[in-house]
Structure formats: structure tokens, C-alpha cells
Amino acid sequence: MSPEDEEFRLDDKFHDECGLFGVWNHAEASNVAYLGLYALQHRGQESAGIAATDGHAFHVEKAMGWVADVFSRDRLKRLPGHRAIGHVRYSTAGSSNLRNAQPITANTSHGPVAIAHNGNLINAEELRRRLEADGAVFQSSSDTEVILHLLARADGGTLVDRLARALSQVKGAYTLLLLTPTSMITVRDPSGFRPMSLGKLADSWVLASETCALDLMEAQVVRDIEPGEIVVVDDSGLQSFKPFRPQEKLQCVFEYVYFSRPDSVLWGRNVHVVRKALGHQLAREHPVVADLVIPVPDSGVGAALGFAEEAGLPYDSGLVRNHYVGRTFIEPKQGIRHFGVKVKLNPNREVLAGRRVVVVDDSIVRGTTSRKIVKMVRAAGAREVHMRISSPPIQWPCYYGIDTPTRKELIGSSHEVPEIQKYLGADSLGYLSLDGMLKATGNDPAHFCHACFTGQYKVGFDDGDLAQLKLFDS
Amino acid sequence: MSPEDEEFRLDDKFHDECGLFGVWNHAEASNVAYLGLYALQHRGQESAGIAATDGHAFHVEKAMGWVADVFSRDRLKRLPGHRAIGHVRYSTAGSSNLRNAQPITANTSHGPVAIAHNGNLINAEELRRRLEADGAVFQSSSDTEVILHLLARADGGTLVDRLARALSQVKGAYTLLLLTPTSMITVRDPSGFRPMSLGKLADSWVLASETCALDLMEAQVVRDIEPGEIVVVDDSGLQSFKPFRPQEKLQCVFEYVYFSRPDSVLWGRNVHVVRKALGHQLAREHPVVADLVIPVPDSGVGAALGFAEEAGLPYDSGLVRNHYVGRTFIEPKQGIRHFGVKVKLNPNREVLAGRRVVVVDDSIVRGTTSRKIVKMVRAAGAREVHMRISSPPIQWPCYYGIDTPTRKELIGSSHEVPEIQKYLGADSLGYLSLDGMLKATGNDPAHFCHACFTGQYKVGFDDGDLAQLKLFDS
Amino acid sequence: MSPEDEEFRLDDKFHDECGLFGVWNHAEASNVAYLGLYALQHRGQESAGIAATDGHAFHVEKAMGWVADVFSRDRLKRLPGHRAIGHVRYSTAGSSNLRNAQPITANTSHGPVAIAHNGNLINAEELRRRLEADGAVFQSSSDTEVILHLLARADGGTLVDRLARALSQVKGAYTLLLLTPTSMITVRDPSGFRPMSLGKLADSWVLASETCALDLMEAQVVRDIEPGEIVVVDDSGLQSFKPFRPQEKLQCVFEYVYFSRPDSVLWGRNVHVVRKALGHQLAREHPVVADLVIPVPDSGVGAALGFAEEAGLPYDSGLVRNHYVGRTFIEPKQGIRHFGVKVKLNPNREVLAGRRVVVVDDSIVRGTTSRKIVKMVRAAGAREVHMRISSPPIQWPCYYGIDTPTRKELIGSSHEVPEIQKYLGADSLGYLSLDGMLKATGNDPAHFCHACFTGQYKVGFDDGDLAQLKLFDS
């Protein structure tokens, strides 16, 4: 991407890197996969791909862009067969090209396989160097290809045996979806960082990163895939394997805070309901005398509703979001101030003027957007602007599959809350506490990864990895 | 559009047909026009166009698609000059092609002109036949071309004289934006059906269908253009003309109900605030014992907030909208039920289950979508579903610039409210009364067109037009 | 076209501006029109268009590019009906955009009409001004639109009457093809500048600029349309009209020299045979002692064969042409010499080295390409390079439908033959004489326009036109 075409980065959020969907035994499998990806589009807007098989030939179609743009009727026709897996992907600019789009399809001594991955491996570089030293040829920079090579080299036994042996060498976060001519397999890593749900649609089995994809096609939600579980779907039915040594759960709490769609049910709880609970707790931790609670749409809506409810304050819509925003935005060269978030959000003066306003958002990454929002709300006449955040200060990058800036870009890593408040220009600023957040999820607080808030990276990172970590961070 | 590629019509709403934006005296006029159209995208998503001039040459670029997709940096570079006007358009499938995209540029004996139009002429066919009989050559099916021909044939005097003479022959709704090498002109028809606002951006004058476009670029909102007013902007400044016989105002009340963006200020009132007032009145007219108020997002949000506030009921988000919906959606041929609104909306079971739910929407057109929503909410476990609509039953098509179905497709035209309730499957159904709606706008109730609710077409429709009306309706 | 994207102009030739094709009464009319345009592609490579009708609705599809690229199977499906006309177009860079692509479709008081034009009107600007003064609205810069307006304004009588009346006001070169719901009409102007042939394909009538298009579909060539003739094809058959005052024939001799495909039969003679006759005459007028005759491929092949035959010299292929040349060519910025004609032609050293070579080409326009060819042939080892041109020096621009440079760019206009020879670096240079050329055509020498050689513009150009001529020339 040349500087002059540089994408205008319209938000200041963490970004999930992938959504996965698979279907087994459906007459229009690739079309069902398309539907599933459609509902998972919020998990990745950069590329979309589907691999399908009729039990013999494999076909794959992938391209940069939204699901609705990538797949035409003609393209879906080029994906015949009763089995299909699909993938949507977000990625950082550097590796943003078709070569890294998924599913990856390849041939090994065990036959053809398609693989799609949500997560990030900690020791990918080390494994890659080891595999290359042993003659492996890598055709992308994706860590998913590392898994493919490990699998190809795993000897003996069943596919599950080989997969377990391959994954035993891997550290990090991975939810995988694989397709072979005779089976569809999913795996969640033993820590269970990323979600995966199983559904049933008449005679078909479906797998999806979030239940909202199952809802779209009116599939019945059967259950979550468990951490460390390998599920194999084939024509004889469904089998579950647990070949890994049990480990403590490290489910990504940010899935509740921001990534997942509010209508999904994740780890036993509805995401919107959890977000409202985060708002309740936030109101209890950081009460404020005010006239009005407004969300930063759309991600702050759940917490704002909860905050307003708990605080007994009116909830209103004080910022209007333009949903026709494309990937790029062309700013004038001169004469008009820098646009930033204005392209996406516009304050509603009549709602805000003269009021003491509580603005609720889910998180603050760099702080640049929040600062503009505060300024915007104040410029629209708000008498006071109180910022409330439904998660703790983000202080650390994520190495488990989320696209995050480096430490020094994280405002929470280098500044104390009062400094951040000052930078934002808010009259007050309250972050939800770690304990408050974890408790509000309704899950066991011990079952979450919260490394981005605490730096407690519980997976990976022995000496070699630390060097790598530094590398990443620079 | 062939049947198999048939666009999946994802909503059941009236559709505004156009948004207009113009800028005079800006070093990057076409880029500013692009920004303005960006903010007006909700008024038309089918085609976008900009015409620009440096005072001599005219350039125009237009294409099917969203503003963000149509205009690349390269394309904007092909639109040099300090003056530009732009247009976004929605239209019915039949005439949906590039030939009807605007602005239309043409050469007449008075020099080059670009014209963009929001509205619809009642007597376009009659005028067209008359002009053709007199040798005129029409290259599109757009009624805007009729205005162009009338203007080209108007003799003598200033451009304003000629424009007034041309428009004196025209009946119907029109807000126009014209660009010549030496001036930018806007007109609102004497009834003032469609809006237009004037703004100032440093040394530039800007004109926009809605104030949200002025907000985006931080232009100062100066005032509304008045019904029957012609405003000419040129290098000597701004001049206002009122050449038409004054008529009663017939401002489109549906701009408040649904079309305009909630953050726009229209005819003196903020749209979101009006929508909340509609909700207040709706709650007063149709109270109900319930646990929860939810909107049909996004259009029902304002009225739902107002309803909940007035009724003292909790407001929540019970339907989640997928914002990554494209223009087309490919359904499977078999095996899965018809999708309809499910592609866009998904109910949140945990919010709805066991509750008595009030669902608030702005209007019901055919009823098909509302029926699916009721079913969906009930399937998600709602104990009771009470539908509340923040406008009266739609009984008549619009002939003033809104894309509406024929009478027989309007459920409000052929059925009484109890029948509609039964069709929707709702436990109760309440429409806002006409008087209630008009009063809640905060404007003089006499100043609105409400023909779609009442059939009172106050402009046009003498004998000849009635024949035409029938033609339209069949 | 910005300078950096500037098309690399790969040849130094006159360019024909259009090819026309029409078919009446064929079940796959638009597909037949596609075939016809395919065979006429050499007459215009910039845009292609087809208009078709089923007797009621009109459909038109046009786009920039080659016929094979513009028309997909899907696009042809959007052109139903038993009647179709098509057009290929070359044009100068300035007006090179889709707005000027043809056929133009419009609606007039006499109903819909599609029009396609090969030629150029001398008094287009004057007529345009007159029509605009009378209220006409022009939407392109094409002179074809002038004809459309004249036709729309012609009153009374049959379509032929109106067409004759419209065309009586026009001066210049025009072969037209029109399509209405009930007829297909062709006209050649009274001077007959541009060709048009009639063919029969089973029960269908076909019309084509050149017979090679009839050959492709194995249609029977019936006859040429005559100068000043209007032919109407409808369901009752074929009618011929001659409403214009007879005038002397002014057939474009350059069609023989360069434009037409060698396999076409034009004005009674096969083009390739005429080109060989030009070569014979050229050898008689400018004999030379040499070892070898080579053509500049492909346009010089016919004359070179004739020259070699008459001179009793061996003919060989000394320059190889790359047929994969696209419209654009990206030169390196530095380090390699300017490419020019090298991209298209490469000399064959072993054929040329040590030989005295006669290089035969059809014409010299600016001289830049010929100069490079002489240099290239010499660099490949030719001992002598004798340039022979099968037409006289071009001294004047064409105003009858050919894209030509201005006078001052024409090397033949400002320089004598010895100076040109010196500029080219050739050992000798011989142009065919005017009389020799005309005689060799086998037609009556009085029946040709040769204004580009002689400046004898026999049509148009009274005082007003002269002013215009100057304008064109500057």
C-alpha cells in the first residue's frame, strides 16, 4: 500500500483475525458456508474463502473483500460437493495479500487437505526454521502453513493421531477447521482461546466460530467444542477426542468485551447480556452525577444500556454512525481539518447540548478516537463529558490471534488513568476493574486469558520465545 | 436483472430517491462533494455522480455503486475545478442503469449545464410528449431530462428567469441543484416537498439535502432553502429569488418518520428528537402492559426510545443487525427455509425469552418484513409481541419522489388494523394517528404532505394526470 | 489521460473512425452483430456497441475495448430481439470516452431510434449552434447527435422523408445505420465517402461496412449501397430511395491504400488485388537496383508483393511483427533507449544483412515511424535501404471521418521528397504518383476523394466552414 493510497484507519480497536465455518453433508454445502461466513463477517473483512469437496476433487475460491462481494452465484457453482469449510480474515497491512488468504489447500502423502485457522502460534518462527532445515518449502508467511507441514510430517495412525502429534509441538492459540475428502475436523487448543460451536441443520453437521452463524440458517446449537477437543465429522457420524494433557482454560475475555456479535451465545452466556452486566458493574465501580448515558455505537451499546439501567439514568443515542463507510476514505489535501472518526460518527447536538453526558465504550486502545469523541461531544454542547470503559486499561499486546498495536502505542501501557483522562479531555474517566470484568462474565474468573490487561501470558514464552516477543514488539 | 440473479430485496421500506450536494469556491471541490455524498449515502445507494468545473470545461464521473466504491483518488483527480455538484440515487429495478445516473450534463444554447434532481414530476410524461413533438431528443427515461429540455427552450432574460419559466410548466416535487461555468443554483419547488440546506465552509458555499453532510465537513449551517426559492451562488456572492406564486407548504413528513438521518436538523427540528416525540405520542395513544421495548434497528431506535421513556418501560436491544449486508444475497436452492429479513436481523433470545415485548418500527409497507419480525421475536421466546408503529397506516403510493409499491401491495390500503394485526401474528398492533404524528413533529401540521397516509395529493392530478396515475398504479 | 499514463502511440498511421454492422430478422441478431463487429475490428478498437430490439423495447450495450472483451455471453443475452445494429469506434484521445460510444439510442416523437455513424460532418458545429439556439439539448460532443436532432425535428411524411430532409442540411461524410422498432435503415452520403455493403444470410438481411464481415458468417454479398442511397429494411422486405441530388462520387481512396481489410471487396475490386496493383505501378514509377523487397507488415504486404513481382525481385519477410501488442506499453524511465516501433517490429538480421533492401509501406504520416524502420533495417546490416510508398505524400488533414494529425505534423506537407528522404535516412525514397494510384484502383479516377494528398476538399468549406477548418487545424 503506497502512502498516497494509504487506507484511512477508521477505528481504534483490537481486531479479531478470523471467523471459521464448516458444513458436512449438505446438498449445497458451499452456499451454506457462504451464509455462515456472511454472519461471521464482523470477525474479518479483508479476505474470504471457501474450500469444498465432493469426496474426491477439492475446489477452493478465495479473494480479498467482503463475503458478499467475493462470492457470486457463478463462483459458488465452482465449489461443488457436499462438504465445505470457509474462512474470513482480517490482517495487518503488511501481510495483507491473497497469498495469506485461507483456507489453504495442499496435498500431502495422506491426500488432499484444506485448513483454516483462527488464532496465532507463539513458536511459529522456531517451528518454521526447524521445518525448513528439514527440507520444508513454505509458500506464505502464515503460521497456518506451519501446522500444515507438521501434519504432513506426522507419521502413522489415524488422522486424529497425526493431528494430535502435530499440534503437540505447537504453542499458542488455535482453533482449526480441516477438510479432507472423507472428514471434517475441528480442534480447539488446550487453553481454548478462541471459540467454536457445533450445530445441526437437518442431516448436516455445522461448525461455526459463533452461534450467530448457526442462528442465520436456523441450525440447532448443539454445544461448544471444548478446549483441547478434536471433533471429527464423517459419514459415520461425529467422534470426539481429547488427546492433549488438560490445561487451565484461557478463554479470550475480549470476545465478550468486543469481538463477538451481541446475539451470539459464547461459553454459556449471551454476549449482549454479558455486556449489560459489564455496564452494571461499571456503574457500580464508577458512579457519576449526570443527565444522560450514551454509547459509542455500535460496540458500546450493551454496556451503556447496562450502565444506564444500574445508574438510573436515561439512555439515549447521542452519536449517529454512518454505516456506509467503505474500506477507504479520501481526505482532501488541504482546507478541511483531519477527519478521523467524524467519517463514522456524528454527534446529535439536540441530545447533548447542555447535558452532563456519560459516554460508554468497550475499550481504549491508542486513545486517539476516544479523544476525538470527547471533543466532538463537547463541541455539540455537552456540559460535562464522563468517559466510562467496560474493560480495564489495555497495557499489553496480544500474541494469541488478535491484531494489536505495539506496547508503546497502547495509551494504557504508558500512562496512568488521570493522564489518560487529561489526554482525552474528559471530565472524568472510569475503567472497569479486572475483577469486576471477570466476575460480570458469569464464568469462572480463572478461566480467562487477560494478558492484554495484565501481561500474564500463560502460554508460550520461554527464553527463545521472549526474544521473539521483543522482535514482535519493535 | 435476470430472475436467477434477482436481487434479494432485504427490506420493506419506502426509499428516498436522491441526495444532493454542491460546493462553490473550494480548491478541492470534487473531494468536498465526495465527502458530502458520503454523508448522504442513506438517501440513495444505487449510483453516485459528481460534475465539476473550473469555469470552462465540465467533467463528470458517475457509476453504479456506493460513493466509497465509485470514487477513487484517480477518479476525483479527473474532476478538477473549484465548483462541483454531486448526486446519489436510489431507483426501482426497472430503470436501474447508468444512463439514468446523475448529474446529467448537457450543452444548450446557453452553454453547458449539469443538473441533479431530488423529487418526481407529476406531468413528466405529458411534458415529454409535448417536447418530443417539438423535436426534442430524449436519451434517458429520467424526468430530470424533461427539466433540462424546458430550460434549454426557455428564452430570454437571466438564467433565473429562464429557470423560473421552465419550472412554471412543471408539476410535482423537485429540489434541484444546477451547475454552470459561472454559477451554482438550487431550487425547491413551491410546495417544498424535499429538503435542502445552505452552509458555509470558510470561503465556500455548500448546499446539501441534509445538514448531516454539512456537519461532516464542519461547515456552518446557515439556513434551509425555502419552498419556491431559487438561490444563485456565484463569484459575487449569494442571491435569492422567489419567482413562483406562493403555495401552501407540503413538506414530506416521511423525512421525519424514516428517510433523514437522525442527526440532521430538518425544518427546524432535529430528526432524532422528532422521532422520540413520535414515540412519546405513540405510547400515549397505544399504551400496553409489557416488560420491554425494543426497536427494529436502525430506523425504529428513536421512536422506541421515546416509547420506552413515555411508558416507563425498559428499553433494550433485542434484534441485532448485520451491517455487512451487501446488495445481493445468494440463497440456497433448497433445504433451508427462505431467508428474508433473517439475513439482516437476528433476535437475541436471552433478551426476549419469557418477556412481553413491545416492538417499535417506523412504518409498515407490505407487512412481509414485520410479519417475519413478529415470528422471529416470538420464536426467540417472547411471551407477548406488541407491535407499535410511529406513523399511520400507509394506504397510498407516493408520486413526489419516493419509491413506493403500488396500492394493492400496501397492506394498509387493503386491510383494516385488526386484519393487519392478525396477519402479523402480533398480540396487539398500534399505529400512530395522523394528528398525533403531525403534532409531534413540532411543525405546523398544515405544512406537510401526508398523501401516502391520506391520499390527499394536493399537487398535480387534474384529469390528464389521473389517467397517468392509474397507469402508474397498474 | 494523464501524462504518466499516456498511451504509447505505437504506429504512425491514419485511423479510420468506425465500422458498422446491422442485421434484420435473425433469431440471434445481437450475436450476429457481434460476429460482424468482430470482423470489422480493424476499423475501430476503442469502443464497441450493439443496440437490439424485439420490435418494442430497445436494449443497448456499449463499452470501451475490443469486441471480444466488451461482449460476454451474458452481455449478449441482455440484447434480445431479432434486429440489431452495432458499431466499433476509434477516436482521438480527447473525446475518448464512453459518452461518445455508439450506437446512440434516443426517444423522439416518432418513437425510439438507435443510430450509428461512420464519417464526419463538416458543418456540425454550425448546425449544433443553430439547434441549440432552438432549444436542443446535446449530451455528447459527437456529430452523430446532430443528425439525431435534425431527424427528431424533421416533420411529416415517412421516416425516409424525414431522414432525407434532415440530411439535406448536413455537409460532409456519413454512412449511417439506424434501427427503429419496425425498420433498419442505412444511408450513404451523396458523395459516398465511406463504404457499406448489403448481404443476405438465409432469411436475414445484413449490412456491413466491409464484405469481410459478410464472409465471416458466410452471408451472400448482394451489392454495395450506392452513394446517396437510402435503403430501408423491414418485414415487408427491402426498399431503396434516392432522395438526394446526384453528385460526383468522392470515395475515399485511402480505404484501398490502408483502411480496409485486404480480403474485402470494395467498390468492385478486391482490396488486396488493388494493393498489389499499387505495388506494380510503384515499381514502374520508382524502379531500383536491389536484392530484396520487404513489406512493413501488415499494411505494406500487398504493395510489396506487387512491387517485387513487377520488379522481378525476391520478396521476403524482413521485419517480424509482434501481434500481442496491447493498447499500452510501459517504457522504463531510464537506461534503455526509447522504444517506439521496436515494440511492434523486429528486423530479421539474417534476411537483411549485406542486402540492398526495398522497404514498401502504404503511406507516411509524420515520418517518425518510417525513420525508425529505416534505421532498424540498416542496423540489421542492410547495405542499402530504399523506401517505396504506395500512395502520394500526405499533405492535408482529412475532414471526412479519418483521424489525422494537423497539417504541420504531416511531414509531406512541410517537406519536399528529397528532404523527407534525408530525414528518413533512406538511400532513396519513391512515392506513388496521384495518377498512378488512382489508375491502379481500377475504378474511374474521377470517383475518388484524394483531399489528403491534394487539398481538394470538394464537399463543404464555404466561408463559415473555413473558419472552422482553421479552428480544427490549430
Next chain:
Amino acid sequence: MSPEDEEFRLDDKFHDECGLFGVWNHAEASNVAYLGLYALQHRGQESAGIAATDGHAFHVEKAMGWVADVFSRDRLKRLPGHRAIGHVRYSTAGSSNLRNAQPITANTSHGPVAIAHNGNLINAEELRRRLEADGAVFQSSSDTEVILHLLARADGGTLVDRLARALSQVKGAYTLLLLTPTSMITVRDPSGFRPMSLGKLADSWVLASETCALDLMEAQVVRDIEPGEIVVVDDSGLQSFKPFRPQEKLQCVFEYVYFSRPDSVLWGRNVHVVRKALGHQLAREHPVVADLVIPVPDSGVGAALGFAEEAGLPYDSGLVRNHYVGRTFIEPKQGIRHFGVKVKLNPNREVLAGRRVVVVDDSIVRGTTSRKIVKMVRAAGAREVHMRISSPPIQWPCYYGIDTPTRKELIGSSHEVPEIQKYLGADSLGYLSLDGMLKATGNDPAHFCHACFTGQYKVGFDDGDLAQLKLFDS
């Protein structure tokens, strides 16, 4: 490719599968590679690709289509660096997709490498199975990927050592071009099936499949790369290695007969001059009393000129070729006879009528096109049609890098010459003898592969390979 979009196969020729070009040490390396591929386009029109490096990062761009369409200025800008290699490819429909386009870029333990290949491996499947059994992951169906894996697994020593060791396992035809951050390498297999030439362009080294690519950029032709030679270009200059056991030369005689451009110098002889010599010999072997010699353009031109010269008969252009033919051609469904070669060639009646015509072509594959040509020439009035072919009957498929039909499709494999003559409908048919052809090349007759004429596959094909051969053939 679905049946209804099936490409209309417009010729009946063998197809070369690739062209290679590389440049080392040029400020605009990727632009120079683009130029080189431009001149080699006749060797492959399906996909084009360039990989470039600045000594560290690798960039690659490849796409389906012609060089001129694939590479825009912007795309070339995405290929920075002083070193580049490029590839054009033709392939059979089955594997015709982007995944098989070249150069292939990958990472191995020895660092990144880009590889481009002209040829075909006999034992690719066997090697592939062996590599997969050892854990290799294949991401395409290309045999080039086999070489990449062998290279990645070759241990120890220099890159040349590893390359030699890798290639020692390979049987078949390969000319390779590799790029690493620090070197550009080319290899011709020990038999030297496919050509490769070395050139010098100021301070840059260039490598090209044919010398016509060197001519275009006015590079000096240095020499051919020799069979079995590995040439390494790096910043210290050029080094040659001959690690393979010397073998007899098996240069593809078809390069002279048809593939190479006539202006290339191949294995010491100019291709056009060789083709004329083939024509001379053909005239001696198969004299005929006739009026005229015509070529099947463009491939038959050289031989036809030679035949006419030797026979003392006039040469003329009796078939006109349409050079605007695209990849696809849309035939009408009915009402017009099947088009076939008519789309490309049209006879010139006035040249042919009443004459005894010798038609010279380079080869006959299936015979379908030749049959149509004979019919076409006769329908244009030829009194006699004598077919002369400048190579022997093709009886065997090629396994060394040429796309050929299966044996049973080859008319020369199943029919004797008199039968073929009858099938073609020719008055006589003469094929050049094997000895005549080999002698006419001016090279040692023992140095050629002529397996397609004789079935003498001198490389590969022990027992295992024979099984594979059958597989290929079915």
C-alpha cells in the same frame, strides 16, 4: 470452465508451454522483465508473472492474461529491486488457474527463492509421491513445485551443488530460471530440450528463452546456455558449471518448425531462414504443377516463401488473418454453421479463383483445421488445392514440455498420408521427410529430439514411467 463458456479453441497446433526472462543488476529490473516477457508472449498467453528482489525482500505479481494486460505501471511499482525474473505460461484447460502460474516463490532453509520453469518432468508423479511420503506439502499440481522441494531438501555445499543434486533425481525436459536474494541462476537439462540465451545490456546480464527478447531491448546476444550447463549470475559476475554427466543433445526440432519467433536466432540459426530452408526441401521432395503458393498465416509464411522460391512459383497472400481474435469467441446457438477457423482466417477469392494453389503449413495435428482451410480455399474458387507440410506427420504426443493431444487425436498417428489427404479433401498432400527436415535445420541431425514424429523418447520411460505414460495418454 463450464461447457457453455467453453473456450473456442481457435487453432490446431502444438503449444509451447513457457517463456522465461531474467535480468540482473538493472535499476528498473521488473520493467525490463516486462519488456522481455512482452517479446516472448507467443510462448504462452495464459498467465504472466514477475518476481523481483532488492537483495532482501521478494515481491511477486502474477495473473491470468497477456503481459500487457497483467502489468500496469502500478503493478510494476510493486516489484522494486535490481533483479527480476519473469514467466509466461500456456497450459491445458485442466490446470489452467492462477495457482499454477509462475514464478513460484517460496522460503526454504536456504532463504527465499523464486523459480520459473520451461519444460516437463517425466518422473514428476513418482518424485512427488516420494516427497509427500517424506512429509512434503504440495500446494499446486505443477511439476515445478517438485523441483522446489528437491532443492529445499538438498543438503550441504553451494547453491549450485544443491541444485545439481536436486536435478540429478529428475528426468525430463527443463530449462529453469531461479532468483535468490544474491543470485540469478539458469539451468538447461543435459539434453537441452528447451532453449535459453544469455545477453548483456550495458551493466546488466539478461537471460531469455529466445533472442527476440534481447533484440527488443537492444541487448547484445552473448551466447546460448549449453545443455547441462548451470550459469550463476551474481554481483561478482557470471560463473558456469557443468555438474551433469554429458548426454546426447535432444533439442526440440519443433522450436524451428513452429514455436520460436522467426526473428530469433536459435542454436546458431535464424528461425526464419531455417523455415525457408524447410520450404526449399519440401519443394524438392514434393514438387507440384501449380499457379500459386500461399501460406497458412502466420506460421506457414517462412516455409511458403521457401517453397515458392525453390519451385519458381509466385507467392501470394491468399488467406487473411484477423489479429483481433481474443481468447474466447461466442458462437450463435443456431442458424449459422460452426465457425472454427473462419474466425481467424478468411480466403481472398480474387487471389485464389481459378488457380492451382499450393497451401503451405508447418504441421498438422488433428487435421480439423487443415480440412477447413482446404475447403475454404476451394470454396473461394481454387481449381486445385495442394497441401504441403514443412514437417513429417505427427504421430506421438510430447512429454517434454509441449501441450499435445493424446495419440488417438493425432491424425498422423492413426492414418496413412493418402487417408489424410482424402480427409483433408486436398488434391495432393506432401509432408517433409524426417531426414529432410533435420538436414534443413543446418544443425547436426543427431542433436534433435523428434519423438513427436518418431516415438523415440530418449529420456525417461523405464517401467514405472511407462505406466505413467499410459495414464497420460488415456
